[in-house]
Amino acid sequence: ESVLTQSPATLSLSPGERATLSCRASHSVIHYLGWYQQKPGQAPRLLIYDASKRATGIPARFSGSGSGTDFTLTISSLEPEDSAIYYCQQRSNWPLVTFGGGTKVEIK
Amino acid sequence: EVQLVESGGGLVKPGGSLRLSCAASGFDFSGYSMDWLRQAPGKGLEWVSTISSNGRYIYYVDSVKGRFTISRDNFKNSLYLEMSSLRDEDTALYYCARELDGSGTYLDYWGQGTLVTVSS
Numbered sequence: 001e002s003v004l005t006q007s008p009a010t011l012s013l014s015p016g017e018r019a020t021l022s023c024r025a026s027h028s029v030i031h032y033l034g035w036y037q038q039k040p041g042q043a044p045r046l047l048i049y050d051a052s053k054r055a056t057g058i059p060a061r062f063s064g065s066g067s068g069t070d071f072t073l074t075i076s077s078l079e080p081e082d083s084a085i086y087y088c089q090q091r092s093n094w095p096l097v098t099f100g101g102g103t104k105v106e107i108k
Numbered sequence: 109e110v111q112l113v114e115s116g117g118g119l120v121k122p123g124g125s126l127r128l129s130c131a132a133s134g135f136d137f138s139g140y141s142m143d144w145l146r147q148a149p150g151k152g153l154e155w156v157s158t159i160s161s162n163g164r165y166i167y168y169v170d171s172v173k174g175r176f177t178i179s180r181d182n183f184k185n186s187l188y189l190e191m192s193s194l195r196d197e198d199t200a201l202y203y204c205a206r207e208l209d210g211s212g213t214y215l216d217y218w219g220q221g222t223l224v225t226v227s228s
Contacts, residue, residue, distance in 0.1 A: 034214045036153075043203055043218035044153065055208075055216060087153055091213040095167035097143070097155035 001093040002027040004100035006086075012106040019075040021103045023088035028068045034089045035064055035073045036099075037082075044087065048073060075105070083107045110134040110217045112204050117222030124194050128222055130187040130204030138162075138182035141207040143215060144189045146200035146224075156202070157189065172198075194226045 003026040013019055023033065031051040036044040046055040048064035051071055061076045075082055088100040116128040128144070144156040157178040158167045166178055177190040187204050201223050205215035 032213055036215075038153075043220055044215075045218070046208070046214055046216045049208060049211065049214040049216075055214075089153075089214070094212075095158055096169065097145075097158075097213075099153040099155075102152055 001096060001098070002029055002090060004088050004090060004098060006088060006100035006103050008103060009101075010104045010106065012108055013078055014108045015078050015080055017078050019078055019082070019105055021073040021075075021086055021105070023066075023071040023073070023100050025069045025071070025090060025092075027092070029090040029092040031067045032090055032092060033064075033066070033071050035062075036087045036089060037084045038087065038102075039084045047086075078105075078107060080107050110206065112206065112217055112219035114202060114204050114219045114222035117202060117224045119225045119227065120194055121228050122195060122226055124226070125190070125192040126194065126224060128189040128191065128202055128204075128224070130189075130219055132185045132187065132204075132206075135206070137180075137185040140209065141212070142180060142187045143205045143207060144178060144187075145203045145205055145215070145218075146198075147203070147221070148197075148200045151200075154200070158207070159187070191224070194224075196226050198224060199226045200224060 007022045035048040038044040052064045085102045111133045113131045143158045159178045175193045179188045201221040203221045206217040208214040208216040
């Protein structure tokens, strides 16, 4: 089973700045990794799948990269509404779905 | 518009049972695998169970095997989670979610969740 470790735990940035979130897998997940955004009191929303593909309706400022064990979610220019917890997710050990512990993005 | 609406949550004593429902609309429900996930208060996300589009293939996380049963009714566009022998650690917000078509991996639509509280 591949364990996902996210860093940093919290990121505090100003609007317009670039956010870089990391997700590291204990074993290779090839490119089968997704990213979700969860705002307070809301359900998670799929942002990125297969490491780099944007889900339907996701703004272009969100991008994903990486393969194997190291993955990155980048928000190119932070908007106030991007304040949320971001989770990475994989299913390399089928059928088990696992999530990382999350990175909280705070907008100053 | 894809909609998933969960119901059936509530307060139940340890050892008790509960049945969750998820009403789906806005898409061809019978064509998608569906999942249940949960989130304990202030905690991260945990996958609970998956059911294939025709109900033939079913999977559970180890911690709920033998206690939870997932099912679906494609005529009623509904997903269910029958929970028994409930424990304190089952307390969580339970989400139903649709699997991204063909991916078998990602969850592209989620409901708003129904809260299950297990407490004496």
